[in-house]
Amino acid sequence: MxxxxxxxxxxxxxxxxxxxxxxxxxxxxxxxxxxxxxxxxxxxxxxxxxxxxxxxxxxxxxxxxxxxxxxxxxxxxxxxxxxxxxxxxxxxxxxxxxxxxxxxxxxxxxxxxxxxxxxxxxxxxxxxxxxxxxxxxxxxxxxxxxxxxxxxxxxxxxxxxxxxxxYPTFQLYRPDDKELTVQCRTALTRIFRICDLDNDGYMNDRELELFQRRCFRVPLNPQSLEEVKQAVKRRSPEGVLAQGLTLKGFLQLHQMFVQKGRHETTWAVLRRFGYDNDLRLCVRGRRLCGCRRAAQLSSAIRLGIFCLLCSIGTTAIGTAACRPTELQSLFACCPMTPAHAPNCTETNALGWITRSGFLSQWVLLTYLEPSRALELLVCLGYTYEFENPLSAVQVTRERRLDLDKRQTSRTVFLVKVMGAKKVGKTCFLQGLLGRNLQYICTLNRTQTPVSFTCAPVSVYGQERHLILEEVDHSRAEQLSPAELHECDAAALLYDITDPDSFKFIAHLYLNLLRPNKIPAVLVGTKSDQHETPQYYPLSADEFCAKYRLGIKPLKFTLSGSGVHGCLREGGRGGQLSPPERLAAQSQRLHLEAGPGSYSARWLSVLWPSDTSSLAELS
CATH class of the missing domain: 3.40.50.300 (P-loop containing nucleotide triphosphate hydrolases)
Structure with missing residues (x-):
């Protein structure tokens, strides 16, 4: 103030x-x-x-x-x-x-x-x-x-x-009931869960000492710590057990502070964890200027998010996936939970989000809505360790500067997937996650629209994340230049069994992508079926050759109960490598694309057809 x-x-x-x-x-x-x-x-x-x-x-x-x-x-x-x-x-x-x-x-x-x-x-x-x-x-x-x-x-x-x-009291305490307010109890409960580092439901002596140093910047000697615990125990026997201070005891401690006129102590704790005078959680400096599509998680927070999932409980650790109830518990003190799940990131056979999917969910949220990602990270206690919440997000430089320097620090790449209606765009997105047709048929796009998928891949030993965005056929031609330049490349899909589908992407490329110098690749879907000649002056192969979009269109199919997405290079007929090369080529294209260059090498390979290759990604 x-x-x-x-x-x-x-x-x-x-x-x-x-x-x-x-x-x-x-x-x-x-x-x-x-x-x-x-x-x-x-x-x-x-x-x-x-x-x-x-x-x-x-x-x-x-x-x-x-x-x-x-x-x-x-x-x-x-x-x-x-x-x-x-x-x-x-x-x-x-x-x-x-x-x-x-x-x-x-x-x-x-x-x-x-x-x-x-x-x-x-x-x-x-x-x-x-x-x-x-x-x-x-x-x-x-x-x-x-x-x-x-x-x-x-x-x-x-x-x-x-x-x-x-240090207003009325936000903390109800004198008529002699109890903490609901808002105060909710805030302190969140703080307790953050400070319970081993997630066992108690704040042990080490966690209490760390809490003291982080909030008040002074150590808590053993004698003072014991006096605090005894004072709580006298008021609430269940507040202190052999394992440490319970949530009930933590709330009792702050109620004692307020009742004794030391509410500034409780306010110091609340403000250390981001609360204002109205007990609203605030993220200071959360505006990220012009970086809605250029934000990615810092390397430190990537490890922190992985540890966060591992701390939920033994189920998450033992199965490398997290139960919905465990996720609900994790985000219990947050006003909102990450969107885009479960159909946007990797899950196991039970529909539980995997560790890889959990991190991908954060990568996707940070890339699309960095301010919201920061709010969630603050809710989960990021500022307990780091003063500035913005340190969780790395704002990358503009793509044109990467092109000039021929190098990039980016770890996330976006591909817009376009095509006529029913060419298989949804299958293409879900194939990145190893999903089959049986799973895709269960998607209710009316209630839970899925516009993005995100998954990690390894590029020369370094992890990168690939985001696929589905662009509805009715909106594709209305994309503005600014929207187009948000992506690193475009995947133009056509159905090889539908003679009318190719002309849609040909028109899209010539009138929208090429004038805006957006790198693109052509993909023929449903390649397990018989190919039908397209109603267009040029064949797909001739179109690729004329506009330097690769030798031939790539071929994609997603069929069979146990078959993951398969992408075959036109004319070669052989099974292609796993998705590691996809991100490598995407990154290379990002740096090599320039006026007149529309290389499609980045998409020379896509998803594996065997479960062993998929397992390497998790």
């Missing part, structure tokens, strides 16, 4: 102006004006190091409209009453607090501090009466009694006002 604006209100003659003047001059004023001028206290002399404005409101000098304006500008309101005037005490609940509620900003209650002045002239405290008022108005953060004349509790009064803004 940039600064704190404190507004003082109350009945006449309760000492509002005296409080302000005594704070500034450090002596009680002999002559008190009707109203003190607004003052600003520099950050370097305030306990919380925040610039603070103090505004005195005078009923005799100002109008009600001005009061309403000041209420809406204030970050906190001090309602001052006189300890020697019972009427001013009564008006706190009968007039001032209802007035503040009436004119506060929508959905944003202004924290209130009740200030009892003139304690030097009173022999009787009003705290019992004021505490009843606090229970009826949750926006009241605290109350304090002071004396402007004796300078008693003067600086403490304004410090409490600062704390009410910087």
């Amino acid at each position: 940039a600064d704190v604006r404190i507004l003082l209100v109350g009945d006449k003659a309760v000492g509002k102006t005296s409080l302000v003047l005594a704070l500034v001059s450090e002596e009680f004023p002999n002559i008190v004006p009707p109203k003190a001028e607004e003052i600003t206290i520099p950050a370097d002399i305030t306990p919380e190091r925040v610039p603070t404005q103090i505004v005195d409101f005078s009923m005799s000098e100002q109008t009600e409209d001005q009061l309403v304006s000041e209420i809406r500008q204030a970050n906190v309101v001090c309602v001052v009453y006189s300890l020697i005037d019972p009427g001013s005490v009564d008006s706190v609940s009968s007039h001032w607090l209802p007035l503040l509620r009436k004119h506060r900003q929508a959905d944003k209650p202004v924290p209130v501090v009740l200030v009892g002045n003139k304690s030097d002239a009173s022999e009787r405290s009003q705290l019992p009466t004021v505490l009843k008022v606090m229970n009826s108005y949750p926006e009241v953060e605290t109350c304090i009694e002071c004396s402007a004349k004796l300078l008693h509790n003067l600086s403490e009064t304004f410090w409490f006002a600062q704390k009410a803004v910087l």
Whole structure:
């Protein structure tokens, strides 16, 4: 927060102006004006190091409209009453607090501090009466009694006002129930799960010490740690067990902090894990300028995501795949879960996402929606280890610069798959994941549209990810140059059994891809069936030769209950190599493509037809 604006209100003659003047001059004023001028206290002399404005409101000098304006500008309101005037005490609940509620900003209650002045002239405290008022108005953060004349509790009064803004209680605690709020419990539950590094349901001593250092940057000595655990155990015997601090104990610990007036401790933890004053999870600096299609996971976070999956439980480790219930548990504290699953990445025979598929899911999400990927990573605790969430994402340079330098740092490549209706685009995408026709027939494209698939391949010993994007036939001709240049190449599919399908991609290439210098390759689908001559002046082979798209179109088929995608090079008839060469050629094409160059060598090979080759990819 940039600064704190404190507004003082109350009945006449309760000492509002005296409080302000005594704070500034450090002596009680002999002559008190009707109203003190607004003052600003520099950050370097305030306990919380925040610039603070103090505004005195005078009923005799100002109008009600001005009061309403000041209420809406204030970050906190001090309602001052006189300890020697019972009427001013009564008006706190009968007039001032209802007035503040009436004119506060929508959905944003202004924290209130009740200030009892003139304690030097009173022999009787009003705290019992004021505490009843606090229970009826949750926006009241605290109350304090002071004396402007004796300078008693003067600086403490304004410090409490600062704390009410910087560390509001009403977001954390329900005084009527004496329990943490639902939002606070949810946030702390997420934090507990992040800090439970071994995922056993307990925070052991090592994890508690790490938590202390990460949140407060100071170590926790063994004696202090034991005192904390004993304090929790006295309040909640189930909060501390032999294995460590339980979730119940963690929540109890923070409830004790709030009840003892140390809510700044709980706020320090919440803010360390990315929460704002409304307990909303925020990702600072998450705008990635112009990089929607040029974002990829950093190498460090790739390993972290793999470890994240391995930490879910023994099932995920033992089977190299993750049950849906385990994924649900993993993302329980996230407002959303990664999209594009399960039909966009690799799963096992039971439909459980594999380790390879899990990482591919993150690669795909980061490439398409980097801001959303960052939000999820923050939810899962990435900033517990790294201060800056943007370190999880590497923003690559523009493709044209890669072409100029003939080198690239990119690890993710996008191919747009286009063709007429029913040429087999969906089969082409699912073939990347080793799916067969039987599986593809189960896809409900109306309810769960699948536009992308993503899988890893190895290129000269280095991992790369290939993303295939299906472009609907009705939208292909409307693609803008910007949309076209998002991809590294285009795969143009035609059905060799349909004489009308080739002219669609020929027209698409000549009118859209070639003018925009988009590298392309032609693929004849359903190659296990008899080929029919196409209704086009040039044959597919002649078209490829004329426009330098390779010797012949590549041939693709996906048939049989146990057959993975097969891609055969036209004219050679032999089985081609596994997909490792696909990404190698894709990367090479990305660097070699230039004016007049539309090489199709990157797609000289695609998916394997045997399960052993597929296993090498996982």
